[in-house]
Amino acid sequence: MKAALAELQIELTPYQINTLSQAAYTGWVWTTDNFHKMTILPETKQILFNTIIYVTFTLLLFNVGFALVLAIATFYLPKGQAGIFRALWLLPRISPSVLYVVLWKWLTWDTGFLNAILNPLGVAQRNWMLDTTLNAWVFVVLINGFIGASMGMILFSSAITAIPKPLLYASEVDGANRWQQIRFIILPQLKWPILFVTVYQCLSLLTSFEQILLSTDGGPGSTTEVWALAAYHNALDNYWGNLQYGYGAALALVLVVIGVIMSFIFLRFFRFQELVRQPRIEQ
Amino acid sequence: MEIILEDFTKRFGEVTVIEKMNLKIREGELLALLGPSGCGKSTTLFTICGIHRVDGGRVLFGDQDVSRVPAQQRNVGVVFQSYALYPHMSVFENIAFPLTVRKEHKNTIREKVAEIAELVHIGELLKRRPEQLSGGQQQRVALARALVRKPSILLLDEPLANLDAKLRLEMRSEIRRIQLETRISAVLVTHDQVEAMSMSDRIAIMKEGEILQVASPTEMYQQPINDFVAGFLGNPPIAFLDAHVQEGEIHLLNRKIQFNFPGSSMPTNGTKIRLGIRPEHYQPNNPIQIPGTISFVETQGRENLYDVMLDDGSILRSIQSSATESIEKSAQVLWGIQPDKVLIFDQAGNRI
Incomplete structure (x- = not known):
């Protein structure tokens, strides 16, 4: 408030400041109005x-x-190639989000890469990211997915390499082709990491919004506005300038509660205890 | 089915592990690949089943060249050292797996699994998971899974290495019984000479990627081709003495002991040789007596094993029934050998 006054070059006596604060600060009350x-x-x-x-x-x-x-896929590739592929897919994760999203914007905006290629082929110029709701969603999922895939990839890769070699040999001499080997041996062995990644990423996606903020900012309209982004918008970046801290905080609180409830459901439903116990078979 | 390895060569990177190996596994026989670790016996096994590729030569199943056929299409049953049972499947599903991936009819699968489970005596365990089985039971399941597809050949990679001593004895005869009943050609990879001798029809003994000798267990024991084979087979092991040939006689221990050369292909005068004497052939009542001092006594229950140190410091071993009066350490003895039981090797180690 003092900053705002200084900006308007209004000077007030301490008494006036005190009176003004009392009038401006509405105080806090216990309320469920926001909910x-x-x-x-x-x-x-x-x-x-x-x-x-x-x-x-x-x-x-x-x-x-x-x-x-x-x-x-990288498991079946020669080691060197597999390493390169994995490193490439780590790039979205390790590059700064703002830069990363700017690259996506370059790709999609009116004079961007996609248009530069498609325009000569007779496709009308447009902002591919914000053109339609569907497009916006496709890019929101792509942008976030490219980042999120790397964690699962690393976990699954190490889990696959941890499968005892004789098991894979055995399935080969038992006549299983690649697909059957994946379906009957590798995937069942990945049950626990798949479950872990599902739970962990589900909870982290629930609260993540920075890539959406940077790319579509919830648009077009509010078609890609997710809960966490709405909390941010209401509390810190309201369109009309009147920041609704209380409402934003209430939205965030609901998200926390949803997260906690989901964690419990996951824990119960997937019988975590059983999965994290020591294996009794040694291979 | 008859399996033939023809000039089989295997390299890992720059290192040639096996060069131009030739081996024939006869129809219905159990052949043991015996050798110390690192001699290439497991590599050979993994090549027969197609897990390793051939870098030279051919692998023949009957008349068919399978050198370039992937493991999936070779129809080979393998029992791995760790059994490699699929931990997330029941025993039934484990045994049925080779049939399931071939998409055989459910009823056929059930019949075949039941039949093979009967053969290996695990009929009542089909609903269990591998982790709920003992080592011996896991082994039986692994055998059943290998056999259920009626394989062209059964490959056993150190199948008894993970079992305790008592189970090992039991499974030794069980595997042999099952192999004889099914009459499937089998290869047993082992570093244990007792296992190889007791289970197989023939033994192929390997050293550093080479097959030294292929023979029946008895023949290999009695007529080893060189000192390595002689030393590898037999427990307690054979003892070696240095000697030389002089005018049709063998001289040893500074000529204190002399006897006629037993064979016909007599080496020239002065040739240095080595005598291989097995513990059961150095006994109290044999004709050519060699004096020594007992340096070590090992009681084995039914038998006693004596190490006897000779004048020149070399050691002979003798195994004798413990029914006779046992002899104390440091005692002087005068036991003997029988010339025609002595194995004679040249300086290079080859049998003369």
Whole structure:
């Protein structure tokens, strides 16, 4: 407030400042109004739906699915090549998010790489990322998925190399082709890492929003606005300038509660205890 | 089925592990590949089943050249040292696996698994998981899984190495029984000469990637081709003495002991030789007596093993029934050898 006054070049006596603060600061009250507001605002449903879409698709397609594909594919490659591929897929993870998203923007904006290639072929110039809701979602999932896939890839890769060699040999002499070896030997052996990555990434995706903020910022409209991003927008970056700390905090709190509940469900449902116990068979 | 390795060569990078090896496994026989660790016997086994590729020569299953056929299509049953049972599958699923990947009919699979489980005596364990089985039971499951597909050949990679002594004895005869009942050609890889001798029809003894001798256990024991084979077979092991040939006689221990050269292919005068004398052939009542001092006594229950130090410091071993009066350490003895039981080797170690 003092800064705002200084900016307007208004000088006040200490007494006046005190009076002004008392009038401006409304004080705090115990209230559930923000939660009530959440239940009646139509945007809540939208951001809930968006979050589910975001988490489900990024998680299944990339953080687990694509990570598995990468891990298994690189397992069958010669060591050197496999290393190069894995290192390449680590780049999105280790590059700064802002730079990384700027690259995606270069790729997709009106005068970007995609248009530079497609335009001569007669495709109308457009902003590929924000052109349609579907496009926005595709890029949101791609941007996040490319980052998230690396963790699963590393975990799955090490888990595959930890499978005792004789098991793989045995399946080969037993007549299993590549696909059957993956289906019957490798995937069952990856049960625990798959589960871990699913749970861990699900929870971290729930609260992550920086790549969306940097790329679509929830747009077009608010079609890619996820819960965590909505909390940020309300609390710290409101369109109208009136920052709703309380409402933003309430949104964030709900996210925490959802996260905790999901963790418990995961723990129960997937029988963690059974999976993390010491294996009794030695190979 | 008859399996033939023809000029088989295997390299790992720059290192040639096996060069131009030739080996024939006869139909229905159990052949033991015996040798110290690192001699290439497991490499040979893994090449027969197709896990390793051939770098030279051919592998023939019957008339068919399988050198370039992948492991999946060779129809080979392998029992791995660690058994390599699939830990996430039940015993039934483990045994059924080779049939499942061939997409055989469910009922056929059930019948075949039941039949083979009966043969290896694990009929009541089918619902269990590998982790719920003892070592011997896991071994039986591994055998069943290898046999259920009616393989062209059964390969056993140190199958008894992970078992305790009592189970090892039991499984030794079990594996032999099952192999005889199924009449499937089999290769047993082992570094244990007792295992090789007791289980196999023939032994191929290997050293540094080379097969030294292929023979039946008895023949190999009695007629070893060189000192390595003679030393590898037999427990307690054979003892070697230095000697030389002089006018049709063998002289040893500074000529104190002399006897007629037993064979016909007499070496020239002055040739240095080595005598191989097995513990059962150095006994109290044999004709050519060699005096010595007992330097070590090992009681084995039914038998006693004596190390006897001769005048020149070399050692002979003798194994004798413990029913006779046992002899104390440091006692002087005058036991003898039988010339025709002595194995004679030249300086290079080859049998004369």
